[in-house]
Amino acid sequence: MFSAPDSYPIDLPTFHSEINLPYTLTPGRAAGTFLAEVKNRRIVASRFASGQVVAPAQDFSSTGGEEPEAFVEAPHTGVLTAFTRVDGQVIGFIRLDGCDNDFPHRILAELDDLSIGQRVEAAWDDSVEQSILAVKGFKPAPDAPLGTVKPLETMEEPLGVIPYAMKLDYEHAYGPYYGRMFDEIRENGRFMGVRSPGSDVALLPPREIDDVAHSRTGTWKACEDTGTIRGCSIINMEVYGQTRKVPYVYAEIVLDGASTRMIHVIEIDSLEEAKEKIKPGTRVRAVWTQGERKGRVSDIERFEVIEE
Incomplete structure (x- = not known):
């Protein structure tokens, strides 16, 4: 026995093992438009009937549930409202000028050089398209003028699907x-x-x-x-x-x-x-x-x- x-x-x-899940992601009209426009260095936001402006663009208001009345272009500048360090990178919330929500993204600065309310500006990566990482991050810009939300006269067609993969090691x-x-x-x-x-x-x-x-x-x-x-x-x-x-x-x-x-x-x-x-x-x-x-x-x- x-x-x-x-x-x-x-x-x-x-x-060692991994879970690897390749699939296609359907971003929807708002996020699809945002991702299509980043190659043009434009940050697309949603404007709702209440006057609220949200960036990146959303298909529905998180407060009232209504659809946006228009897509608009948000400025590249704003203020830092919160920040922390994760895996060696600084991640922050940015309130873009003229917007009513916080935009989460990387902050291209050391933690000790940052403060709440600090002016920041988007830095772009020309080698990236159809990804939020086309915005490399936000860097301190103390002298950046106050930006304004602008109408979008023309827009790229929204992306229909995005190849995507999730890998867990x-x-x-x-x-x-x-x-x-x-x-x-x-x-x-x-x-x-x-x-x-x-x-x-x-x-x-x-x-x-x-x-x-x-x-x-x-x-x-x-x-x-x-x-x-x-x-x-x-x-x-x-x-x-x-x-x-x-x-x-x-x-x-x-x-x-x-x-x-x-x-x-x-x-x-x-x-x-x-x-x-x-x-x-x-x-x-x-x-x-x-x-x-x-x-x-x-x-x-x-x-x-x-x-x-």
């Missing part, structure tokens, strides 16, 4: 349970679960606490790389970010010796064949990737149907 999980070391090394610690599971996948090409309390069936992935009995799990158990489909869905539509070519089957599989479901894929040649052969109760076998294993679930390339 395999040892209890608490005999496995807990000071395991972490591994982090260090992930497996711990003694997932650590042993992925080590066994990499080194021995086998699945290791932990026994439920008072039972010989295994929970996979392994965990410290049984989520049904709410008590500590037992000893390790090696599960087979064969199993039974308990639920499945045929994927026949391509979507953005998909890594596999359709059609394929997304399946929930209970491996022999386990009591919980593993989610993986089954590649298919045709929809007709899949409808006939793949369903709850179908027996399947893991197909391991060729070459060096990495200690990941992706070390299983796919599952295949066990022909009777």
Whole structure:
């Protein structure tokens, strides 16, 4: 019998991972106009029926909810109303001349050289377009004259969509349970679960606490790389970010010796064949990737149907 999980070391090394989400952002009419005009060194603001002027431009008033009556050009100058330092940069609120809200942006000065009420002026980056970073930041400008809000006689077409991406880097610690599971996948090409309390069936992935009995799990158990489909869905539509070519089957599989479901894929040649052969109760076998294993679930390339 395999040892209890608490005999496995807990000071395991972490591994670097990331969440990377590319997508397109729809800015809307106001923000789209603001972003289209920054290449012309113009700060577009919204003017509402109340007389309130807000920069950058907004589609609706934050106080009354009404739509703007016009887009206008805000001046490049204003006063500093608040500031702080974040990750080595100074970030501040700027009340642009003639506007009724604060414009958050970088301040191009040292913290000790700043004071509330100080006059500032926008500094531009000619290499940037269609981004608020076309305004590099605001720099102290004690002699800058008071600016005025001007009407916009002509405007660029608002941007419809913007390519965008969010990336989050982090260090992930497996711990003694997932650590042993992925080590066994990499080194021995086998699945290791932990026994439920008072039972010989295994929970996979392994965990410290049984989520049904709410008590500590037992000893390790090696599960087979064969199993039974308990639920499945045929994927026949391509979507953005998909890594596999359709059609394929997304399946929930209970491996022999386990009591919980593993989610993986089954590649298919045709929809007709899949409808006939793949369903709850179908027996399947893991197909391991060729070459060096990495200690990941992706070390299983796919599952295949066990022909009777």
